[in-house]
Amino acid sequence: MPQPFAIEFALGFSATVYLASTLTAGGLLELHQRVDRLPSSATVLRIQLTSNVAHGMPSGLSEFVRHWRETRRRPVHLILVPPRTAANGAAGGPGLVPPGPH
Numbered sequence: 385m386p387q388p389f390a391i392e393f394a395l396g397f398s399a400t401v402y403l404a405s406t407l408t409a410g411g412l413l414e415l416h417q418r419v420d421r422l423p424s425s426a427t428v429l430r431i432q433l434t435s436n437v438a439h440g441m442p443s444g445l446s447e448f449v450r451h452w453r454e455t456r457r458r459p460v461h462l463i464l465v466p467p468r469t470a471a472n473g474a475a476g477g478p479g480l481v482p483p484g485p486h
Contacts, residue, residue: 400430
């Protein structure tokens with residue numbers, strides 16, 4: 385079963401969250417906790433959504449974005465991509481942090 389999200393931290397300041405499917409309340413909480421653990425040098429957060437995820441986007445995601453802005457005082461960039469492109473990006477690769485405990 386594919387993971388609903390992956391996080392890539394690159395260049396010492398940029399983090400990208402790849403959302404491959406809609407998140408349950410538990411998945412949203414896990415995403416929130418994992419992003420909170422990013423180094424303080426993470427000053428840019430990108431959230432890459434597929435069009436089908438954006439359509440079913442939980443309202444909790446807006447709270448997640450608000451939390452990032454309030455705690456980091458940094459921008460969030462939402463990127464909407466075709467489902468196939470996002471699935472390839474979230475499938476794994478150098479720099480991707482798989483969901484789960486670390």
